[in-house]
Amino acid sequence: MAASKKGRVIPNTRGITMFMHCRRCLAEKSADQSPREFARLEVGFTEIGLQVWCVRHGCNVLHIDFEGQRHPANMKAPGAQ
Numbered sequence: 001m002a003a004s005k006k007g008r009v010i011p012n013t014r015g016i017t018m019f020m021h022c023r024r025c026l027a028e029k030s031a032d033q034s035p036r037e038f039a040r041l042e043v044g045f046t047e048i049g050l051q052v053w054c055v056r057h058g059c060n061v062l063h064i065d066f067e068g069q070r071h072p073a074n075m076k077a078p079g080a081q
């Protein structure tokens with residue numbers, strides 16, 4: 001099980017408490033679609049950190065600068081050894 005240097009367990013189960021959305025997608029989606037159904041987001045590492053990108057609009061949603069720091073992460077799917 002992955003853990004931070006401080007011993008905090010990094011779970012690989014869904015723990016999202018706030019979702020990222022493209023503002024333009026939220027404005028364009030139909031009333032019967034959820035933001036999740038309409039979203040076309042890519043998430044990936046960049047040279048400075050981590051970015052969420054809207055594929056539909058070709059625009060930035062979020063770009064986090066890690067400021068040169070390395071952060072502990074859990075990269076395993078649930079059930080993986």
Ligand SMILES: [Zn+2]
Pocket residue numbers: 022023024025026054055056057058
């Ligand atoms: Zn969008």
